[in-house]
Amino acid sequence: QEICIKEAKLEAPASAQQPGADCTTQPFARQGDAMVAASSCTLPGNMKADSTIRVTGDFNSRYVTEVTTKMDPAPTPQMAQTKVTMTAERIGDCPAGQ
Incomplete structure (x- = not known):
């Protein structure tokens, strides 16, 4: 998917917490060449979800x-256990008129 972003704005991400979930989060911290964060949630039905x-x-x-x-x-x-990988890459300037 290609998205044209003309101006960088630093904004806090919207919370993706599921209604009824009780979550604790560990903020991003540098680990070697990576930034790493974690969350642990107890969901309705006493299901536990741990994410890194x-x-x-x-x-x-x-x-x-x-x-x-x-x-x-x-x-x-x-x-x-599930794993999702997303890659973001700058591919050039926005097309004229966008």
């Missing part, structure tokens, strides 16, 4: 975000 967020890259032209989540008890066996 790891971001690497030069943070100017490219970065990679990896989110690993473990759920117990898992709603399905495939959801016991």
Whole structure:
């Protein structure tokens, strides 16, 4: 997906916490070449979800975000542990007129 961003603005991310969830978070901290954060949530039905967020890259032209989540008890066996990887990369200036 390509998105044209003309102006950088630093804003706190919106909370993605599920209604009824009780979460604690560990803020981002440097670990070697990465910025790492974590969250632990108790969800309705006494399900626990632990997530680790790891971001690497030069943070100017490219970065990679990896989110690993473990759920117990898992709603399905495939959801016991999931990993999502997102890559953001600057590919050039916005097209004229945008």
